[in-house]
Amino acid sequence: MAVLAELTIDARSFDLGRVTAVEEGIHIDLERVVPTGGEVMPFFWASGADFEAFERSVRENHMVKELNAVARVQDKVLYHVHWGDTVSSLTNILIESHATILEAHGTDTWFFRLRFSDHTDLTEFHNRCQEEGIDFRVDRIYSLADEEPGVYSFDITAEQQEALVTAVEDGYFEVPRRTTLKEVAESLQISPQAASERVRRGANAVLRKVLLSRSAADRK
Incomplete structure (x- = not known):
């Protein structure tokens, strides 16, 4: 049975977090994830920032090959990042443990909501993070069956x-x-x-x- 995990992790533990934590007050929301093959974490929304300074800082990072603003909606910008020489092991661990990122957002600290096929994959994720020295705090682990009918789940961060x-x-x-x-x-x-x-x-x-x-x- 599918298992969901909600956890908090430091931005310095993965590429997107490190690259985007460059401006005071910046907030990042992951837009789409390609879990296997292709690009990983290619689209994200940014808000609450001096976008010119933010874009300049991100483009100067050696891990970023290219950064493009795809859309601007009110006070938010959707970006597409092409990664260069990335160093994060977290993205690799997510792929290897067959995790699907349902939600991810943050600044210096990020919140992730992940779905795993079963507890075996969740255990694999945990063990691989321990091996790589990636620290995170588990806020909640539950299955789809644990969601009680008739109780509102507002799905807010x-x-x-x-x-x-x-x-x-x-x-x-x-x-x-x-x-x-x-x-x-x-x-x-x-x-x-x-x-x-x-x-x-x-x-x-x-x-x-x-x-x-x-x-x-x-x-x-």
């Missing part, structure tokens, strides 16, 4: 949840508002732009899950 909780507790959604996004950002020690994105994305995911799912159920 830990950072989005933290931002939403802070915004709610400090009164950002009240009328009149008791706080601002700038103050929320200060509480989280992130940029106002990053705080805005996390609150909007998190709120959108929660509202869509609650309102649209309930509406669909009412129509049955």
Whole structure:
């Protein structure tokens, strides 16, 4: 049975993390992963950055052969990176343990949600990381069967949840508002732009899950 693992890992443990951790306040979201063959971690979104300085720093890295901005949407940019002489062993371990990256994002610290075919592959991943000296913190391990029916799984990131909780507790959604996004950002020690994105994305995911799912159920 498929096994899912959620873990936290230092950006310095893999190529994309090392290459993109160059600007204060930058946030990276992995867009697509090709698990076997071809390119690994070729597309990612960047937000909350001075994009010109960010692009210049990334292109100067010896591991990057080419970096292209594919799309610009509001305050985010989708990049396609062509890797040169990479050194990360994490990507190799992911391939060897047949892992599928369902979600990955971060700054200095990254969150990964991985799916393995079974516990054997998960154990292989763990053992290979130990051999290579790659440290990570396991936040959760579960199977698809462990997801309880009738309980909302909002599918928001830990950072989005933290931002939403802070915004709610400090009164950002009240009328009149008791706080601002700038103050929320200060509480989280992130940029106002990053705080805005996390609150909007998190709120959108929660509202869509609650309102649209309930509406669909009412129509049955």
